Amino acid sequence: MKPVLLEVEHLTMRFGGLIAVDDLSFAARQGEITAIIGPNGAGKTTVFNCLTGFYKPTVGRLTLHHPAGPLLLEQMEGFRIAARARVARTFQNIRLFPRMTVLENLIVAQHNVLMRASGFTLGALFGLPRYRHAEQDALERSCLWLERIGLVTRANDEAGSLPYGDQRRLEIARAMCTDPVLLCLDEPAAGLNPRESAELNQFLTGIREREKIGILLIEHDMSVVMGISDHIVVLDYGKRIASGSPGTVRRDPAVIRAYLGEPESDAVPAERT
Amino acid sequence: MEYFLQQAINGITLGAIYGLVAIGYTMVYGIIGMINFAHGEIYMIGAFVAVIAFSILAMFGIANVPLAILIVLAVAVIFTSAYGWTVERIAYRPLRGSFRLAPLISAIGMSIFLQNYVQVLQGARVKPLQPVVTGGLTIMRSDHFTVALSYIQILIILTTVVLMIGFSLLIARTALGRAQRACEQDLTMAALLGINVDRTISLTFVLGAGLAAVAGVMVTLYYGVVDFYIGFQAGLKAFAAAVLGGIGSLPGAMLGGLLIGLVEAFWAAYFTVEYKDLATFAILILVLIFRPTGLLGRPDVEKV
Incomplete structure (x- = not known):
């Protein structure tokens, strides 16, 4: 068991x-x-x-x-x-961030990792290496999930413009990006x-x-x-x-x-x- | 021509200040859908902190002008951000989830409170500041008119440009900016992705207050006088700027600020100084009637 x-x-x-x-x-x-x-x-x-x-x-x-x-x-x-x-969750109705890109929807799910790495924002603004690495990791993870849901080509489109079925899968992928x-x-x-x-x-x-x-x-x-x-x-x-x-x-x-x-x-x- | 150019310079300077304040309105509206009417007072507090800080520096005999300005900016931003944070914490956060009008009324109350609070502490009289930055460039000279671009105007415009670029980067690239945009679209979902929504909202107020503080310092340097009432007028104009540009839109706030500044300068130059506020607010009314979403705002599509 x-x-x-x-x-x-x-x-x-x-x-x-x-x-x-x-x-x-x-x-x-x-x-x-x-x-x-x-x-x-x-x-x-x-x-x-x-x-x-x-x-x-x-x-x-x-x-x-x-x-x-x-x-x-x-x-x-x-x-x-x-x-x-x-604990990650999806809803009965779709709750993506419709005016963010597909990729950003996945990256925003990794907010806490990035926020810590950025030393609460200042590091990100000045492009410190630690934040760049963290951002690179977040990007790789996002791309991995984009491949799994077959949306690599639409990474930079607004999430709200995707067909319904794709939005559903993107939601699950976003939930998975929170680890x-x-x-x-x-x-x-x-x-x-x-x-x-x-x-x-x-x-x-x-x-x-x-x-x-x-x-x-x-x-x-x-x-x-x-x-x-x-x-x-x-x-x-x-x-x-x-x-x-x-x-x-x-x-x-x-x-x-x-x-x-x-x-x-x-x-x-x-x-x- | 020379006269026109001079007014354009004055208008852009004024517009830069309005734009900085307008960002605070537009960000707060974007993220929690309320108009923070106390924002003008936050700007006024920034101006007061500037006057006080300059006089303290003068007491210590710090005569290096760039150093003094940097110190004053830092002090004003820190103090004013603390005010911004506190206002959100005590006047708005407890009302989140209440009916829509509640935080608005609370904001008006906060605005009146802060005005009176400064009046009681600092007195009702106008506080003057000795000119800190003097001199300027002469751009064009004809027989009877000189077009001048003062150093303080250059300082204001440059500071604004730098801050706005930095700010756009912050919103577009950083984790905090992404979280802010996420909160703007769906607070509940943002929380379910592990974003600390309360902290994100607090930081939005702090950032807005920081920008307002810079505007306050700049205005103090520019005009050399402050009183407890300046926040009300500037606040309303910056609010008009945010609405004109499309409330909720960051580039809109910058554009709106610039336009309001230019309209005000040109109206005062070619028509009557007395009615320059009338022109500004007439524009606000016209925009609200004919293009309620502003110049760069997105239409609110009601989904059925």
């Missing part, structure tokens, strides 16, 4: 009378893709919002196991979760056609094999979820109703009930709209 990277224990998030996430516990392992699925409104994105510091959980503990020691995410400020705990240990992807396949989703599968499994990081995935596209997940957690009304390998989950009666409303044999979970 691979080592546990993220441990979610008794996570509960209440908004007034509404319980969005109810006593949820699960673990995500390093080098594995853990999918969180469930019907709309099941609380998936709320889990991500708790992980990345948007919400303070009402109850619960979110432990990230770093080599240096465990960190409690629920006690950290938003930007520190990215900077220190190294994360945990990558949280919120519906990365939303709006992609079947061919693009297949490419996304390859891209994500590639990241898993090469970078050995943990990936948390929220997705409705079952071809993606079933194709690449190592472990699936199913939520409904904020509660965990099932978890396990793709094979177990897809045969679980509770999952089928949540997705289709009534028991039915051999049904593959589909999106409930």
Whole structure:
């Protein structure tokens, strides 16, 4: 078994009378893709919002196991979760910096390394060697990811001018440029056609094999979820109703009930709209 | 012709000062979408620090003019940046995430507070400064008119050009500039990439205040007088400059400053001195009516 990277224990998030996430516990392992699925409104994105510091959980503990020691995410400020705990995230809707170039989007993700190297800006202004080296490294890393997502030729175009599918991949590449240990992807396949989703599968499994990081995935596209997940957690009304390998989950009666409303044999979970 | 040239020189000098102040407005607007009405007062404080620093230097008998100016610039930038940082910290940051009008009202309050604070501490009377930089070049001479370019004008224009080039490089090339542009487009996403958004915003205020301080020192050297009220007028004009150039746009602020300076100088020269402010603000109104995004601003496309 691979080592546990993220441990979610008794996570509960209440908004007034509404319980969005109810006593949820699960673990995500390093080098594995853990999918969180469930019907709309099941609380998936709320889990991500708790992980990345948007919400303070009402109850619960979110432990990230770093080599240096465990960190409690629920006690950290938003930007520190990215900077220190190294959790990266994408959103359901695209949130690139549309008026920066494709390359700059990737370089800005390496801000903290560059800021330190620049001695807080003065070094950069006078072109000190230390900053130039750091900038060179940042550039190389960015180019590596540009190659992987096949956007080298568009490096100097504004990110907002890219086609939708390219913007999606650029977002993931940008998240990877922050050098994360945990990558949280919120519906990365939303709006992609079947061919693009297949490419996304390859891209994500590639990241898993090469970078050995943990990936948390929220997705409705079952071809993606079933194709690449190592472990699936199913939520409904904020509660965990099932978890396990793709094979177990897809045969679980509770999952089928949540997705289709009534028991039915051999049904593959589909999106409930 | 000679008269025209002289007014152009005066206008460019004035415009350089407005441009420096306008950058502070435009950067803050770009990054958090508010008009920092206390920015004019920050500039005024820069001018006061300059007067005080010059008199202290004179007491110690430092007579070397370039050295004195450098020291005064450094002192003014440090003090004024501290004011800029503090204003953001106590008057705007607690209101971030509040409704849009709240920081604006807070800014107006801050502006009034700073004006009165300086008036109480320094008195309401005009503070004079002995001319520090004197002399100049004669560019053109005809029978009845001499076109002069004084050393102080050269100093102002050169300083502004250097600062603006440095500043453009900072925004385009450095990690801080990149972070500022990222924050300008999406604060939340910037934070998720590990950028310390609060610090980036604070630094934006500090940088803007630093530039305003330089403008304040220059204006003190140029006119030789300051009072607690100069920030209000200069602030409004620099704000007009930022809007004219397209608020949020850095080259726009520089261009707008220059244009406002030229309009003011030419209006005063060819029409009436009394109504020169009227001309400036009439331009502001016309721009807002016919081209709300300014000369170099990008149109705000509302996405549905």
